[in-house]
Amino acid sequence: MALNVPEVGSTGGRGEKATAATLVYRRLRQDILKGELKPGQKLQIEQVATRYGVGANPVREALNRLSSEHLVDRHDQRGFFVPELSLEKLRELVRTRCWLEGKALEESIANRTQIWEDNIVLSFHRLSRTRIQTPEEGGDNTEWEIKHRAFHNALIGACGSFWLIKFCNEMMDQAERYRYISMSGYPRRDSVEEHRLIMEAALDGDAELAKQRLFDQYNLTLKHLEAQIEA
Amino acid sequence: MALNVPEVGSTGGRGEKATAATLVYRRLRQDILKGELKPGQKLQIEQVATRYGVGANPVREALNRLSSEHLVDRHDQRGFFVPELSLEKLRELVRTRCWLEGKALEESIANRTQIWEDNIVLSFHRLSRTRIQTPEEGGDNTEWEIKHRAFHNALIGACGSFWLIKFCNEMMDQAERYRYISMSGYPRRDSVEEHRLIMEAALDGDAELAKQRLFDQYNLTLKHLEAQIEA
């Protein structure tokens, strides 16, 4: 596997035992992404510690890590907060994603390898077989988010820049927050087909078309969310 | 001031009192950037705590923040380390910087405002009046690094993307490490003139030329460092 996707809450690649801090980090991250913890909400150390059944210290470490990733806001002597969401921020985010993922996709296509292609096909297949749950069905789309992220990472996996991949992933985190706050923002539209189109253009080596389709998808999602949020 | 450059070790913008953790964060960051702490070196909690005269806890928090910024490597149950440097990583870094700062510069030029221009002129002026110290003179170029960073931030300040600016700054951190490990890698060449050329192209609204000059600068610096490192 030639891909180099940074693992979430990685402990270093080897089979290191995760510390309490790392476990709390992962759970906090998930809870923030999923909107379990609401935007603007204060994250009291004591409260969080109780929630996850650990002491204050590991919580503090987890929060400090997350603050560097902008998944929590830190105010010295005042505590930690779940960052607010706004339509304006979302638009800026989508714009930036198009720039960076577009570039990453372009480079990947230019550097195409067999492994890269295989990974795209494989991750697309997995994504296509994961149903999106409607809110009525319980709406836990953790699985879909994982597959979805894997697919997009496969697309940019050959761009040759650790940094670019890392940045794209940070923005995927942010985007995920917006999707979750409006569950019904989830595509009823045929997202499998959209992804297939992107994949095909990429595999055909048509960078411009692939980028355009990627952008279209992001902008379409943005439109859905805009409508959702304004309501 | 319309610019939106994330402050280092920011405490949130208001006049918040920095915590011990934040102070340690800033000092560790500096010491890592400047190579005071050597690549590959282990950062023992106890040792670092003694060094900065605080307890283990603030150190731990600082290290956790830095680990999310890739300014230290964290290995659960094993401790923290100063990341290794390598020529290959440097090349990848420079390449990615060109992509992102190039894009940011392009967008800034497209969105040009009076304030943006003023900031460039001002920060260039300040940079031009800060001499680079040779190693013999003590070689503390902290001042120059600050001014230099301010100038590059001014260039991209109107790009309209918080994220892009943040990413560029993270990469500036990384680049700074490489400059410091080979102090003599510091430009004896006329860096003021180079910066002036970039500024002029930017102010003239010639995005392509400005980008080209920016890239030239980065690649020239890379060449110097390559020569330096191989020796």
Added chain:
DNA sequence: GCAGGCAGCATTATCTACATTTTTGCGTTG
């Protein structure tokens, strides 16, 4: 004799519990 492995010890990361400092909410006062 020597490589591999394993027990025991020293080191150090991590966590808990508690002390200290700062912020915040609220009632009082000028």
Added chain:
DNA sequence: CAACGCAAAAATGTAGATAATGCTGCCTGC
């Protein structure tokens, strides 16, 4: 009604307990 000050709440920091790692030296089997 604003300013002040006190008390409670919460963040931050310290110290020491706990647990994991890694090293040393000894033993075993080839």
